[in-house]
Amino acid sequence: MNTALIIILVLVGIVVLIGLVVVFWGIGTYNKLVSLREGVRNGWSQIEVLLKRRHDLIPNLVETVKGYASHESETLEAVIAARNGAVAANSVESQGQAEGALSGALRQLFAVAESYPDLKANQNFSELQTELANTENGIAGQRQGYNNTVKTYNETVQQVPANFIAGPFGFTKKPFFEVTTEAEREAPSVKF
Numbered sequence: 404m405n406t407a408l409i410i411i412l413v414l415v416g417i418v419v420l421i422g423l424v425v426v427f428w429g430i431g432t433y434n435k436l437v438s439l440r441e442g443v444r445n446g447w448s449q450i451e452v453l454l455k456r457r458h459d460l461i462p463n464l465v466e467t468v469k470g471y472a473s474h475e476s477e478t479l480e481a482v483i484a485a486r487n488g489a490v491a492a493n494s495v496e497s498q499g500q501a502e503g504a505l506s507g508a509l510r511q512l513f514a515v516a517e518s519y520p521d522l523k524a525n526q527n528f529s530e531l532q533t534e535l536a537n538t539e540n541g542i543a544g545q546r547q548g549y550n551n552t553v554k555t556y557n558e559t560v561q562q563v564p565a566n567f568i569a570g571p572f573g574f575t576k577k578p579f580f581e582v583t584t585e586a587e588r589e590a591p592s593v594k595f
Contacts, residue, residue, distance in 0.1 A: 432568045433568050435559065436560065436572070436574045440574060443553055447495065449545045450542065450546060453542045454542065457538045458486055460538065461483075461509075461535075462483070464535065465479050465512070467528045468512060471516075471519045475515045478508075479512070482509060485501070485507070485508035486508075488501045488504060488505070489505045495578040499581055509535075513532075549580055550579045553579050553580075557576045
């Protein structure tokens with residue numbers, strides 16, 4: 404065999420080997436991005452389940468309070484309006500803002516409830532408060548998990564060399580589920 408032919412075959416072999424490594428790396432990176440994206444979607448769907456539970460508890464809570472504090476209609480209407488805004492939110496960012504407004508309205512509702520000893524002693528109100536507190540804790544935990552998943556996904560999408568796969572295949576950064584004001588950062592106080 405000719406030395407030139409051997410050199411050409413070795414070079415072709417090296418190019419083919421490099422090409423195979425790049426293809427398998429690209430496939431692996433794409434699959435990792437898909438897995439991370441689905442983790443983000445799953446995390447958000449878990450939060451949505453808890454938010455729906457929260458939204459479903461609020462009308463019952465408002466109805467219970469109405470029986471004891473009917474002249475507090477402004478506060479009750481604010482809670483319902485905030486709940487409706489949260490239900491209608493259709494993105495992670497708008498959901499964060501709407502849930503923050505809802506938390507503020509709930510704080511006002513619980514402050515009103517403090518003025519009514521009979522209401523605080525009502526078993527239905529107490530059970531609703533407990534359910535709401537448990538749901539709030541669940542939301543906080545799921546939010547943390549979701550944001551951790553989003554962080555990992557966003558880092559991967561932006562890091563070299565994965566960004567060479569992410570960009571062309573439409574993998575873009577995902578928003579964190581966060582509150583935007585200091586008042587929203589406080590959980591509604593639930594007192595018994």
